[in-house]
Amino acid sequence: MISSIKGTKDILPPEVKKWQLIEKIARETFELYGYKEIRTPIFEATELFEKGTGETSEIVIKEMYTFIDKGGRSITLRPEGTPGVVRALIEHRLYLKSTPLRFYYIGPMFRYDKPQKGRYRQFHQIGLEVFGEEDPAIDAEVIEIVDFLLKRLGISQIEILINSIGCKKCRPPYLEILKVEAEKHKKELCPDCQRKVYTNPLRIFDCKKEKCINLADNFPKIIDYLCNECKEHFSKLKNYLNLYGIEYRVEPKLARGLDYYTKTVFEFISKKLGAQDAVLGGGRYDDLVKIFDGPSLPGIGFAIGAERLISLLPEEFEEKEDLLYIAYLGDEAKKETLSILRFLRKKNIKCIAEFKDKNLKNQLSRANKLNAKWVLIIGEDELREKKYKLKDMEKGIQKELNKEELVEELTKKL
Numbered sequence: 528m529i530s531s532i533k534g535t536k537d538i539l540p541p542e543v544k545k546w547q548l549i550e551k552i553a554r555e556t557f558e559l560y561g562y563k564e565i566r567t568p569i570f571e572a573t574e575l576f577e578k579g580t581g582e583t584s585e586i587v588i589k590e591m592y593t594f595i596d597k598g599g600r601s602i603t604l605r606p607e608g609t610p611g612v613v614r615a616l617i618e619h620r621l622y623l624k625s626t627p628l629r630f631y632y633i634g635p636m637f638r639y640d641k642p643q644k645g646r647y648r649q650f651h652q653i654g655l656e657v658f659g660e661e662d663p664a665i666d667a668e669v670i671e672i673v674d675f676l677l678k679r680l681g682i683s684q685i686e687i688l689i690n691s692i693g694c695k696k697c698r699p700p701y702l703e704i705l706k707v708e709a710e711k712h713k714k715e716l717c718p719d720c721q722r723k724v725y726t727n728p729l730r731i732f733d734c735k736k737e738k739c740i741n742l743a744d745n746f747p748k749i750i751d752y753l754c755n756e757c758k759e760h761f762s763k764l765k766n767y768l769n770l771y772g773i774e775y776r777v778e779p780k781l782a783r784g785l786d787y788y789t790k791t792v793f794e795f796i797s798k799k800l801g802a803q804d805a806v807l808g809g810g811r812y813d814d815l816v817k818i819f820d821g822p823s824l825p826g827i828g829f830a831i832g833a834e835r836l837i838s839l840l841p842e843e844f845e846e847k848e849d850l851l852y853i854a855y856l857g858d859e860a861k862k863e864t865l866s867i868l869r870f871l872r873k874k875n876i877k878c879i880a881e882f883k884d885k886n887l888k889n890q891l892s893r894a895n896k897l898n899a900k901w902v903l904i905i906g907e908d909e910l911r912e913k914k915y916k917l918k919d920m921e922k923g924i925q926k927e928l929n930k931e932e933l934v935e936e937l938t939k940k941l
């Protein structure tokens with residue numbers, strides 16, 4: 528038997544409903560804030576991620592699915608969405624039309640990491656990117672969008688971590704200070720972190736090994752070395768978040784694992800997720816467009832891990848299907864049901880009845896199982912009066928309606 532590849536998973540019909548629903552709510556939310564969908568290819572030139580995600584990121588060092596295609600080109604399955612969006616922005620000169628530009632995307636990403644709970648080799652991100660906004664008000668709005676979306680999805684007990692990792696002016700001198708400090712403890716660090724001392728000591732803060740975490744606790748933090756511009760940006764961001772009434776915690780060790788970030792970085796974490804506790808991560812990347820020879824255009828965005836998001840959904844998270852279930856009692860009612868089914872389907876109303884002998888209670892429980900939004904009950908009384916009982920399964924309300932009123936009622940809600 529051929530089975531699925533390690534770190535990938537099938538999303539089967541009962542679960543797929545949740546995916547459709549979170550994607551729908553995410554789209555609606557982003558569109559509400561003026562974002563437009565962008566779809567970029569799943570594979571790109573390897574160089575795009577080496578230059579974008581960055582040579583010192585663990586993603587590029589260890590986790591890329593890279594192969595040489597039949598034309599001899601080095602290709603990589605996208606490990607994240609941001610570099611592809613930046614490439615498309617430059618390639619199609621989208622910035623010439625008007626800025627700021629607001630994009631969102633939903634799709635699969637690929638990282639060759641050790642699979643575990645919440646970590647897959649093919650996973651899905653719901654992401655968003657803004658270009659051309661320098662003001663920290665957009666940093667706050669981007670965080671507020673996620674907060675809004677999570678609330679819409681009924682997800683609670685999330686902690687928001689924010690930090691600033693400076694800019695090309697204040698970070699290099701800080702990195703020198705950090706390197707000197709890290710070098711003093713080099714022998715105590717894990718082999719990966721020993722390498723990071725020379726490649727990018729900021730990455731030591733991403734290490735999940737207890738010894739490295741404890742050592743890094745005492746290393747100097749970038750937040751204490753910010754230039755005035757970065758300091759002011761961060762302080763304004765905090766003020767705007769306060770204005771929105773959004774609670775957050777400044778986490779000076781939050782460095783984020785990708786190389787392109789400048790100033791604001793953030794993560795939303797949940798204890799319910801276990802070791803892989805970030806449901807999403809994001810930040811500002813003011814130099815990335817320029818790195819790819821594009822114009823000087825600041826950027827900011829985030830990506831939500833869809834698998835982790837779904838695992839946080841409340842149990843009752845389910846939307847009723849736009850389906851009408853007709854429950855009937857007796858032979859005459861059955862005939863009426865057949866005619867009503869035909870009548871309603873012609874009016875484009877999704878409806879079913881089942882013909883295996885069942886009492887009313889069993890039919891209602893079937894409607895529940897099928898997640899039907901409405902049930903129409905046809906019994907003797909209803910037949911006589913030509914008025915049927917329509918039950919709204921979400922609201923628990925019942926109405927008596929004739930055929931025409933029924934169509935009106937159902938199309939109003941569809």
Ligand code: HAM
Pocket residue numbers: 606607608609638640645646647648649650651652654655656784785805806807808809810811827828829830831832833834835
């Ligand atoms: P990231 O932190 O690498 O950022 O990934 C964002 C989210 O994707 C994580 O918080 C997590 O929920 C999910 N994720 C990452 N790797 C895996 C995995 N192996 N399995 C399951 N879920 C995973 C980025 O990708 C940036 N592009 C975000 C961004 C957009 N920054 C600015 N704009």
